[in-house]
């Protein structure tokens with residue numbers, strides 16, 4: 001039997017009465033009755049019977065013993081039979097530390113969480129979790145607390161609720177800890193014990209729909225005031241099996257108008273079907289696609305380590321890299337069997353905006369047995385090396401036989417369309433180990449991506465050692481449960497109560513320098529970001545700790561008298577540094593000095609990212625320091641203060657050759673138009689246009705910023721936010737505030753030069769109309785030279801392991817790299833139908849290269865790229881399977897997964913058994929499999 005432990009007023013003692021006084025009252029009453037003689041005897045008898053009944057009733061017992069807490073091993077039938085000594089021991093207020101810990105441990109091991117969604121709507125979600133005592137023991141309900149992270153704002157209509165948010169009528173309260181970390185605790189009136197097989201139900205409402213498993217976070221934990229926390233086992237680890245598998249539309253859809261539904265195998269089959277017919281990729285193919293390839297017939301040459309050499313005067317490092325990878329020696333000069341690197345002019349098409357400094361030319365000449373590389377600058381030579389390495393990978397089996405590398409005869413003339421080809425990595429939400437970062441830099445270099453935007457800080461942690469401020473890393477790089485506020489920040493994003501998860505970690509000075517050196521040798525510029533004024537809770541808390549310890553307020557980042565109330569996008573109430581106190585600017589001078597010092601001898605700092613996104617409305621409103629400043633400078637509101645802040649930051653931090661970066665929304669005024677940029681700052685400020693949802697009037701932001709004189713890097717969330725899911729599926733990882741469907745094909749289709757052609761779909765998955773598209777206006781681009789490039793952004797809220805990181809980034813990062821480097825011929829076609837057709841053809845070419853080479857190459861580099869589930873259908877009882885990247889192996893199972901057969905399209909046996917057949921795709925080495933999907937043989 002499951003029982004809801006819900007407080008009901010009848011079984012609760014009324015405070016202030018006790019059985020002793022009641023007995024005295026009874027005696028008085030009887031004496032009174034005696035005086036009224038026999039006329040009242042009848043009444044007395046009735047009273048006696050009632051009293052007798054009452055004294056044997058449960059409510060009386062509860063009153064008498066007050067906290068009838070059974071020993072842990074006692075079954076429910078025996079309750080009330082234990083001795084007063086037992087009871088005394090068990091009284092909730094006198095539970096010793098040790099005993100409480102026993103119960104906390106018991107709860108962690110035996111309390112099973114079951115989480116589900118009851119109803120989504122576009123704005124809110126009603127959800128519920130149950131806590132089930134699956135163990136054998138009845139335990140006292142002492143002052144436990146269960147901590148959980150919910151990505152919505154729990155009780156969003158009731159913020160703030162310092163005394164707790166009541167859960168139904170259950171005498172349970174939810175408290176807002178920090179950000180989206182919440183704590184569930186019983187009140188004093190809560191049922192005094194939780195028995196074996198009891199279930200506690202916790203329904204609540206939060207902001208924003210919850211439609212996938214990975215929108216839930218693991219590592220819920222239980223603790224008490226005097227206990228050490230313990231992770232609830234049923235929520236531990238990465239499988240998130242405590243989240244019920246949703247099946248109802250109101251669980252899977254974001255609202256009643258949501259048109260998205262999970263792809264079926266059949267849907268996928270038709271999505272993939274065109275690409276399946278794509279021809280085998282050419283031996284000349286390289287990703288990203290070079291500007292110009294002149295293939296020279298069938299001839300090829302083989303570079304063998306025994307007799308080939310690499311020769312260079314000008315680009316020693318780049319040439320050495322190639323020599324190292326191909327196991328060749330460096331030599332002064334040679335006339336044959338030589339790869340030469342020389343500095344020289346690369347002839348590019350006239351009047352193009354191509355990035356000349358990165359251009360290169362490769363001439364592979366089989367008749368002379370030479371490869372000649374020409375480049376304007378070292379970066380061009382580096383990309384030539386990457387291209388040659390990419391060509392060697394085309395036929396691995398061949399090379400092993402010949403102990404060399406075969407190259408087709410050809411000429412390549414290449415240069416990127418954009419000087420800025422970036423990847424942003426958020427290492428605050430979850431820490432990314434140095435080794436994973438280095439690997440990522442390698443992969444960026446392989447695909448010719450040259451800017452590493454390093455999001456080093458956010459609300460949830462600070463990740464870079466600044467020796468002058470040890471609090472930043474000794475304290476604010478850790479996440480754990482810490483009532484003392486001295487050890488770590490709160491455990492947001494499912495990082496659990498201890499510091500040994502991806503919630504905690506930082507780069508030491510030497511780690512950071514190693515990353516810089518590694519990036520530099522791969523021609524990647526590292527752009528550090530210390531996000532302010534919003535998203536800065538980690539810095540604020542660290543500097544408050546420093547202030548508490550030193551009593552020196554020099555570097556405080558807040559106005560201590562600020563009584564403003566606000567809620568950030570991730571539900572922080574205290575994450576905006578104050579623009580009106582000097583400490584803020586003093587602090588950043590130190591930070592920037594340290595950054596200059598770190599970069600100095602490796603890669604001098606020329607680009608510093610200030611952040612500036614999502615400052616919560618309401619910040620600084622009740623700050624006396626800001627009231628003064630507003631008066632002094634005639635500033636009206638939050639927008640003016642923000643403007644003031646960035647102006648002063650840039651003035652204070654400005655140096656020759658330093659460019660500043662800002663998220664696009666940092667410079668917007670009330671009506672979403674960019675603040676004018678001072679003449680002196682033109683060309684010195686890069687902005688990132690990210691929030692491109694047309695319905696939110698933000699879609700045209702990139703053009704507005706460019707027209708206002710800001711340089712612009714486009715990182716449109718619906719195309720290049722690789723924290724968003726690949727498919728609108730319950731099992732897909734990722735947040736979905738921008739889109740539910742961002743696969744490699746989507747990223748591939750972005751047209752940077754024609755912003756308004758990137759229509760996509762509405763938030764609900766509907767058709768995009770011109771009206772919706774232009775809700776924020778569709779101004780033409782008047783300053784095209786200000787569009788400097790594109791960037792993929794990887795936020796890590798749901799990314800806790802290197803596997804998650806690879807899954808979210810690859811393979812779609814290759815599609816991004818293709819767009820960043822190569823402008824396809826279809827991109828300028830004005831006829832939509834023709835453009836779509838040409839784009840589809842180009843996609844098929846690209847998909848074939850991935851399926852028949854590039855994915856294998858990723859695999860050999862140890863990249864655990866996402867395996868797209870296959871498409872499948874039955875046609876006349878013949879099973880047909882295809883994949884988004886033709887060439888990827890697939891498998892099927894006729895016995896619900898007990899065994900798997902490799903799929904071979906040439907074998908077209910009819911399958912007689914009707915019903916569900918399971919299919920999945922596989923990595924080339926067979927070690928990894930995609931999500932399993934099913935297809936029905938309905939004959």
Ligand SMILES: *[C@@H]1O[C@H](CO)[C@@H](O)[C@H](O)[C@H]1NC(C)=O
Pocket residue numbers: 112114130132244
């Ligand atoms: C959790 O929910 C699932 C699905 O609703 C159900 O099958 C299972 O029995 C529940 N577990 C517990 C312990 O309540």
Ligand SMILES: *[C@@H]1O[C@H](CO)[C@@H](O)[C@H](O)[C@H]1NC(C)=O
Pocket residue numbers: 294295296297363409410411
């Ligand atoms: C490659 O370029 C060289 C000289 O630049 C030229 O002689 C040769 O014909 C070209 N080969 C091809 C295949 O275009």
Ligand SMILES: *[C@@H]1O[C@H](CO)[C@@H](O)[C@H](O)[C@H]1NC(C)=O
Pocket residue numbers: 351
């Ligand atoms: C060269 O570029 C400029 C500016 O982008 C443009 O106005 C001009 O028409 C171009 N000329 C040719 C021949 O394409």
Ligand SMILES: *[C@@H]1O[C@H](CO)[C@@H](O)[C@H](O)[C@H]1NC(C)=O
Pocket residue numbers: 498499500
């Ligand atoms: C993390 O620390 C906790 C508490 O010290 C320990 O129980 C747990 O096993 C540790 N986990 C890992 C993965 O080391």
